Amino acid sequence: xxxxxxxxxxxxxxxxxxxxxxxxxxxxxxxxxxxxxxxxxxxxxxxxxxxxxxxxxxxxxxxxxxxxxxxxxxxxxxxxxxxxxxxxxxxxxxxxxxxxxxxxxxxxxxxxxxxxxxxxxxxxxxxxxxxxxxxxxxxxxxxxxxxxxxxxxxxxxxxxxxxxxxxxxxxxxxxxxxxxxxxxxxxxxx
Numbered sequence: 001x002x003x004x005x006x007x008x009x010x011x012x013x014x015x016x017x018x019x020x021x022x023x024x025x026x027x028x029x030x031x032x033x034x035x036x037x038x039x040x041x042x043x044x045x046x047x048x049x050x051x052x053x054x055x056x057x058x059x060x061x062x063x064x065x066x067x068x069x070x071x072x073x074x075x076x077x078x079x080x081x082x083x084x085x086x087x088x089x090x091x092x093x094x095x096x097x098x099x100x101x102x103x104x105x106x107x108x109x110x111x112x113x114x115x116x117x118x119x120x121x122x123x124x125x126x127x128x129x130x131x132x133x134x135x136x137x138x139x140x141x142x143x144x145x146x147x148x149x150x151x152x153x154x155x156x157x158x159x160x161x162x163x164x165x166x167x168x169x170x171x172x173x174x175x176x177x178x179x180x181x182x183x184x185x186x187x188x189x190x
Contacts, residue, residue, distance in 0.1 A: 014030070014031040014042075015028055015029070015030050015031075015042065015045055015048050016028070016029045016030075016031070017029075017052065017126075020099070020113040020115075020125075021108065021111070021113055022099060022101045022106075022108045022111060022112075022113050022131065023101065023103075023106050023107060023108045023128075024128040024131075025099055025101075025113065025125070025126060025127055025128055025131060026125075026126050027115065027123055027124070027125055027126075028043075028087065028123070028124040028125070028126055029122070029123055029124075030042055030043050030122060030124075032122065041122065043089065043124065044058075044087070044147065054085075054126075056085045056087075056126075056149050057149060058147045058148070058149065059148060059149055059150055059151055060146075060147075060148040060150075060151060060152065061145070061146065061147055061148070062145075062146040062148065063091075063143060063144065063145055063146070064143070064144045064146070065141070065142075065143050066093075066095075066137045066141075066142045066143070066144070066177075067140065067141065068137070068140055068176060068177050069137055069138060069139050069140050069142075069173075069176070070136065070137060070173060070174055070175055070176030070177060071136070071137040071142070071176065071177040071178070072134065072135070072136045072137075072162055072171070072175045072177065072178045072182065073134055073135055073179075073182065074098065074132065074133060074134010074135060074159065074162055074182065075098065075100055075132040075133065075134040075159050075160045075161070075162055075182075075185075076132060076133060076134060076157070076158070076159045077102060077130070077131065077132040077133070077158055077159060077160075078129075078150070078152070078153060078156045078157060078158070079156045079157075079158050080156070081153055081155070081156045082150050082151070082152065082153030082156035083129035083130060083150070083156075084129060084148050084149050084150040084152075085126070085127065085128050085129050085148075085149040085150075086126075086127045086133065086146055086147065086148050086149070087124050087125065087126050087127070087146070087147040088117065088124065088125045088127065088133065088135075088144060088145070088146055089117065089122070089123070089124040089125075089144070089145045090117040090118050090119055090142065090143070090144055090145075091119055091143050091144065091145045092119050092141060092142060092143035093118070093119060093137065093138070093139040093140070093141055093142030093143060094116065094117070094118040094119070094120075094137070094138040094139040094142060095116070095117050095118075095135040095136060095137050095138055095139075095142050095144065096114055096115070096116055096117075096135060096136045096138060096171065096172050096173070097114060097115055097116075097117050097125055097133065097134075097135045098112055098113070098114040098133065098134055098135065098136075098169050098171075099112060099113050099114075099125065099127050099131050099132065099133045100112040100131065100132045100133075100160065100167050100169070101130070101131050102130055102131060102132050102160070103130035103131070104190060106130070109190070110166060110167065110188075110190065112167050112169055114169065114170075116138070116172075117135075117144075118138075129149070132159060132160055134159075134162060134182075136171050136172070136173060136175060138172070138173060159181075159182065159185045160185055160188045161182075161183070161185040161186070161187070161188070162175070162178070162182060164185075164187060164188050165187075166187065166188040166190075167188070
């Protein structure tokens, strides 16, 4: 027996935005449409983001897979020559995403924001250039999708330490796996 379904592709999708408290950074949620086949949701709409005053264009898409709960990646950013805006979404598992404003002239300089991104809540985080980001996995086998505005520049790769007292980030769980490079970032000085 064939089940008739509503043409979900013709249903208008909506994106909603919530403030993070950091200048220019926001949470993006997409309205999910359900029918007997499952769900459909638009996760990006260039015209909607332009209406918010952003000129973000996707130049790269990347995925990171993290085998173990308690894996920390971050806090990363690209310096001037390759500064990038990112959108981050958890597509499998769960993570706690943290962003830190490193823009010296921003009214939210040195402030941070964190939230849980999961494959179930389908939230995304829009991270403007000049803001460092990192995450701690809250489940085994967590996979993360990144939409990125510029090509990665090895010579511009930088970061701040995940436990730097200048930011006092409170991670929600024990850190079990972290790269040597992420542990070696020096104390932040402004």
